[in-house]
Amino acid sequence: MSIDRREFLKTLGVAGAGLTGVSALGKSKPEPDAEEFYAILHDITLCEGCQECEFACATEYGLPTPSDDDYPDSSVKRELLPERYTVINAVETSVGEVYTKQQCMHCAQPACASACLTQAMKKQESGPVTWDAGKCMGCRYCMISCPFDIPKFEYDSNNPKIGKCQMCFDKLKEGEAPACVEACPAEALIFGKRSDLLRIAHKRILDNPGTYTDHVYGEFEAGGTSWLNLSPVPFKELGFNTNVETKPYPELTKGFLYSVPSVFILWPALLMGLREATRTDSEEGADHE
Amino acid sequence: MSEQILTPPSSYWKFFKSELKPRASLWTVFNIISVPTVLLAAVIIVIRFIYGLGAVSNVTQSVPWGLWKGFNVVTGVAFAGGAYVLTFMVYILGQEKYKPLIRVTVLNGFLAYTFYAFALVLDLGKPWNIINPIIGNSFGTSSILFLVAWHFMLYIVAQMVEFSPTVAEWLGSERARRNLKRLTIGAVVFGITLSTLHQSGLGALFLMAKGKIHPLWYSEFIPTLFFISSVFAGLSVVIFQGSILQRVFSYQMDEHSDERHNVMIRGLSRVCALSMFAYFFLKIIDMVHNHTLSLLTTSMGVWYLVELIGFVLIPMLLFAYGVRIGTPKIIKLASIMTIIGIVLNRMNISVIAYRWDEIPRYIPTWMEFVVTISILFVQFWIFRWVLHRMPVLRTMESMTQTANSKG
Ligand code: SF4
Ligand code: SF4
Numbered sequence: 001m002s003i004d005r006r007e008f009l010k011t012l013g014v015a016g017a018g019l020t021g022v023s024a025l026g027k028s029k030p031e032p033d034a035e036e037f038y039a040i041l042h043d044i045t046l047c048e049g050c051q052e053c054e055f056a057c058a059t060e061y062g063l064p065t066p067s068d069d070d071y072p073d074s075s076v077k078r079e080l081l082p083e084r085y086t087v088i089n090a091v092e093t094s095v096g097e098v099y100t101k102q103q104c105m106h107c108a109q110p111a112c113a114s115a116c117l118t119q120a121m122k123k124q125e126s127g128p129v130t131w132d133a134g135k136c137m138g139c140r141y142c143m144i145s146c147p148f149d150i151p152k153f154e155y156d157s158n159n160p161k162i163g164k165c166q167m168c169f170d171k172l173k174e175g176e177a178p179a180c181v182e183a184c185p186a187e188a189l190i191f192g193k194r195s196d197l198l199r200i201a202h203k204r205i206l207d208n209p210g211t212y213t214d215h216v217y218g219e220f221e222a223g224g225t226s227w228l229n230l231s232p233v234p235f236k237e238l239g240f241n242t243n244v245e246t247k248p249y250p251e252l253t254k255g256f257l258y259s260v261p262s263v264f265i266l267w268p269a270l271l272m273g274l275r276e277a278t279r280t281d282s283e284e285g286a287d288h289e
Numbered sequence: 290m291s292e293q294i295l296t297p298p299s300s301y302w303k304f305f306k307s308e309l310k311p312r313a314s315l316w317t318v319f320n321i322i323s324v325p326t327v328l329l330a331a332v333i334i335v336i337r338f339i340y341g342l343g344a345v346s347n348v349t350q351s352v353p354w355g356l357w358k359g360f361n362v363v364t365g366v367a368f369a370g371g372a373y374v375l376t377f378m379v380y381i382l383g384q385e386k387y388k389p390l391i392r393v394t395v396l397n398g399f400l401a402y403t404f405y406a407f408a409l410v411l412d413l414g415k416p417w418n419i420i421n422p423i424i425g426n427s428f429g430t431s432s433i434l435f436l437v438a439w440h441f442m443l444y445i446v447a448q449m450v451e452f453s454p455t456v457a458e459w460l461g462s463e464r465a466r467r468n469l470k471r472l473t474i475g476a477v478v479f480g481i482t483l484s485t486l487h488q489s490g491l492g493a494l495f496l497m498a499k500g501k502i503h504p505l506w507y508s509e510f511i512p513t514l515f516f517i518s519s520v521f522a523g524l525s526v527v528i529f530q531g532s533i534l535q536r537v538f539s540y541q542m543d544e545h546s547d548e549r550h551n552v553m554i555r556g557l558s559r560v561c562a563l564s565m566f567a568y569f570f571l572k573i574i575d576m577v578h579n580h581t582l583s584l585l586t587t588s589m590g591v592w593y594l595v596e597l598i599g600f601v602l603i604p605m606l607l608f609a610y611g612v613r614i615g616t617p618k619i620i621k622l623a624s625i626m627t628i629i630g631i632v633l634n635r636m637n638i639s640v641i642a643y644r645w646d647e648i649p650r651y652i653p654t655w656m657e658f659v660v661t662i663s664i665l666f667v668q669f670w671i672f673r674w675v676l677h678r679m680p681v682l683r684t685m686e687s688m689t690q691t692a693n694s695k696g
Contacts, residue, residue: 079350111497117435118421119428135427138414140353141434145497152350153414155343160414243500253433256493256512260436260486267482271381275474278383 037108037127038172039194039218039226040181041201042101044238045211046188049088049099056183057086060168072099077239082154082163086180093233100238103180104129104150104165105218106226111249115145120162127194127226128167136162147222147244167226194226201230223248301460308678323666330663333656334411342414345656351644352651354412359639360632360661361408363491365401366441367515367631370523372398372448373484374560380477387553389546392455392681393534394527397672399448402441404668411660433493440487447480459679489516495638503642505584505593508575511638517571520564522631524557525624532621538676541683551617558608558620561627565605572597589645596637600630 049072058065063083070078072090074097080087086103106129113121113129120136123129131151138160142151154160168178176182177191190197201216217229221244229235236242245252337345348355371394378384379391410416421427422435423442429435450472457466492515499507508514535542535550576582584590607623640651676682 081350114431115429115434115497117429117432117438118418119426135418135421136415137418137421138416139412139434140414141432141494143350143353144495144501147497147500149351153353155341155346155348157341158339160341241500245499249497249499250431252496252499252509253431253493255509256433256490256496257431257436263486264482267485268478271377271478271481275381275383278381 037106037194037226038167038191039106039127039197039228040167040178041190041192041197041228041230043188043190043201043204044098044100044229044231046186047088047099047101048186048188049090049097050185051088052183052185053101053180053189054084054086054088056179057165058084060171060179061085061166080150080152080164082152082161085163085165089239091238093237095232098232098238100240103227104167105148105222106165106167107222107248108224108226109222109248109250111145111147111222112142112151114250114253115141117141121151124169126169126172128169128172129226130166130169131162131164133161138162145249147249148241194224194228197228201228204230220246222246223251304460319669323663323670326659327663327666330660333660337411342412345654345660347651347654347657349647349651351647352640354639354643355651356640356653356657356661357408357412359636361664362405362412363639364632364635365405365408366488366491367519367522367635368526368628369398369401369405370484370488370519371527372451372523373481373488374520374523375527376451376477377481378560380474381481384556386549387556389549389682390527390531390553392452393530393676395448395451396455396675396681397526397530399445399452400668400672402445402448404664406441406445408661408664433490433496437487437490437494440483440490444480444483444487447476447483450476451480455679455681484519485516488519489513491515492638495643498643501644502638503584503589503593503645504579504581505576505590506638506642508579510571510575514568514571514575517564517568518631518634521561521568521627524561525627525631528554528557528561528620528624529628532617534676534682538682541676551615554617554620555612555615558612558623561623562605562608562612565601565608565627569597569601569605572601589642592637592641596630596633600626600633604630 051066051070051072054066057063063085072078072088074090074092077089078084078087080102086101089100089102091098091100106123106127108123110121110123110129113119113123115121116136117139118135118137120132120134121129121142122132138153140151140153142162143149143153150164152163154163168176168180171178181189181191190200192200198216198219201219205212205214205216211232213231213234215231215235217231217235217240218225218227223246229240231238333345342348346355346357375387375391375394379387410419413419422429422438450469453469454466454473457463457469489512492511492513495502495507495511496509531550531554535547576585585594604623604626607619607626611617611620611623644651
C-alpha cells in the first residue's frame with residue numbers, strides 16, 4: 001500500500017508537471033517584437049466617411065455590403081456584427097463631423113488569443129490576429145476577454161462563426177496590403193511596419209500643431225496594438241474605449257497561471273504530510289483494509 | 290469499515306432490470322412537476338441545436354455568457370465544493386466523525402460536475418470541437434479556460450474513483466471493492482489539488498474582463514475569493530441537503546443518526562463561519578485597496594451591500610450563533626441564506642455586474658430557465674435513484690437486513 005502511494009505520488013508529479021509544464025512552455029516563448037508587426041494607421045482627419053473600406057472588406061470576405069441606409073449618420077451608431085468586420089460611424093464633435101473606423105485592433109499580445117483554449121484565435125508573426133473555424137469550439141471566452149469587445153458570434157447559426165477582422169492575413173501572405181487600405185481613396189489608411197507607422201504618426205502630430213490631439217490610440221492601449229489611430233479630438237469624444245489598460249491583458253492572468261505548477265507540486269506533498277502527521281496508530285491498521 | 294460479506298447477484302442483467310424499476314409511486318408532486326419540465330427542456334435543446342443558440346437564449350454580443358454558464362457552471366461548481374472539503378477533513382485530517390457524509394457528498398459532487406459539463410456542451414457553439422483542447426495541436430495552454438477544462442475533466446475521474454467502492458458494493462463484488470478502495474487516498478489527494486485549482490480558476494476566468502465587471506465585484510483577488518467561498522458554499526449545501534435527506538430517507542437511518550447529524554452540522558458550521566469571516570475580511574480589504582468604497586452609495590453599491598451584508602455577514606453570524614447555542618434550525622437557515630448568497634455572487638460576477646452599464650440588459654428567456662432547472666431535476670432523479678439502491682447513506686448489511694425483514 002505504501003509503495004502504491006509513493007508510486008502514485010510520482011505519477012501525480014509527472015502528470016502535474018506535464019499538464020502545467022505545457023502552460024509554462026506556452027509562456028516561455030519570447031513575446032514577438034511588438035514594433036516589427038505589420039500595422040495599419042487610420043488618420044481620422046483624412047477620413048471622408050465614404051465607406052469604400054467597408055465595401056472592400058465585405059467583398060473580400062463575401063459578407064453583405066452596406067445598404068443605402070447604412071451611410072454614416074451621427075444620430076445612429078452602427079455596430080460590428082458577425083457579418084460586418086469593420087464599420088464607419090459619423091460622430092458629432094467640437095470640430096464638426098468626424099468619421100471613426102472600428103474593427104479588431106490586432107493587439108500585440110491579444111487577450112482573445114491568450115483566452116482561447118484551442119488556439120483558434122492566434123496572433124500571427126506578421127501582425128494579424130486570425131480565427132480558425134476548425135479549432136474554435138464556440139465557448140465565447142474570447143468575447144469575454146477582448147477589451148475592445150470585438151469578436152462577434154453568430155447566434156443564429158447551428159454552425160456559428162466568430163466574425164472579426166482578419167487584417168486580410170491571406171493577402172498579406174501574398175505581399176499585398178489589406179483590402180480596406182487598398183480601397184481607401186483619401187489615403188486615410190496606411191499599411192506598413194508598426195514602428196514606421198508610429199514614426200509617421202508622431203511626425204504628423206509634431207508637424208501639424210492644432211490639427212491632432214497628441215495621442216496615437218493603439219500605441220500603448222492594451223499593451224500596444226497593430227491598429228493605430230490619429231484623431232483631431234480626444235478619443236473619448238469619439239467614443240473610443242479610453243478605459244483600457246496600458247499593459248497587455250494576458251498579464252492579468254499570469255499570476256494565476258504561474259501559481260498552477262507550484263500548487264501541483266506542493267499540495268499533494270502537503271496533503272500527504274498532513275495526513276501522516278494527524279494519523280493515530282489505531283488508524284494505521286484501519287487504512288490497510 | 291469492517292469486513293463485509295457481499296453476495297454478487299446471480300444474473301447482472303436481471304439485477305439491473307430490477308434495479309431500474311421504480312420502487313415507489315411515480316405520482317409524486319416532484320415528478321409531476323419535473324417530468325414535463327424535463328421533456329420541455331428536451332424540445333428546447335433540439336431547437337437550440339437546429340437553429341442556433343439565439344433561437345432559445347437571450348445572450349448578446351456584449352454579454353456572451355448567460356444563465357447556462359453563469360448558473361449551471363460557475364455557480365454549480367461552487368456548490369459541488371463540499372466534496373473536496375469533506376474528503377480533506379476525513380481523509381487528510383482524520384476527522385472520522387464526518388465519514389457518514391462522505392459518500393453522499395462525493396456522489397453529489399460527481400453528479401454536479403458531470404451535469405455541468407453537459408450544460409457547458411449545450412452552450413458551446415461548436416460542441417463537436419470540444420475534443421480540440423484535449424487532443425492534437427490545439428492546446429491553448431495560456432488560457433485559464435484550458436486549465437479549468439482539464440482540471441474539471443480530471444476531477445470527474447477522481448470523484449468517480451472515490452465513489453467506485455460504493456458501486457462495487459452494490460454489485461456485490463468484494464474483490465473490486467477492495468482494489469478500488471486502495472485508490473481512494475490517491476484520488477482524494479489528486480481531487481483536492483484539482484479542486485483548489487479549478488475553484489479558483491473559475492474566478493480567474495474573469496480576470497481579463499477588467500473594465501467590464503463593475504469595480505465593486507472586479508478584483509485581482511477573484512481567484513482567492515472564489516476558492517474561499519467554495520468552502521462555505523459546498524458545506525452549506527452539505528448541511529442543507531443533509532437535513533432534507535435526514536427527513537426523506539429516515540427509513541435508512543438508525544435511531545442515533547439525528548444526534549450524530551447535529552454534531553456534524555455544528556462542526557461544519559464552525560468551518561463555514563470561519564471561512565466566511567476570511568472571505569468578508571478579504572472583501573473589505575479589497576474595497577479599501579481599490580478605493581471602491583465611494584461606489585457603495587450608488588444603486589449597484591446598494592445591491593452589493595445586499596449581497597455582502599445580507600448574504601455573507603448575517604449568515605456568518607447565524608452560523609456562529611447556531612454553533613454556540615446548538616440549534617440546528619438556525620444553522621439550517623444560515624445555510625439557506627449562504628446558498629442564496631453564492632447564487633447572487635456568482636450571477637453578479639458573470640451576468641448582473643458584467644457589463645452593468647449595457648442597455649438593453651441581458652435577461653434570460655424562459656427557455657433558458659427551463660433548461661437550467663431541468664438539468665438540476667435530472668441530476669436529482671439520478672441522485673435519488675442511487676440513494677435508494679446503493680449503500681450511500683447506510684451500509685450494505687443494513688440494506689439487506691431491511692430487505693429481509695420486509696420479507
Ligand atoms: S481587439 Fe480584441 S479581438 Fe482584436 S486582437 Fe485585440 S483582443 Fe483580440
Ligand atoms: S469562441 Fe472560439 S475563438 Fe473564441 S475563445 Fe472560444 S474557442 Fe477560442
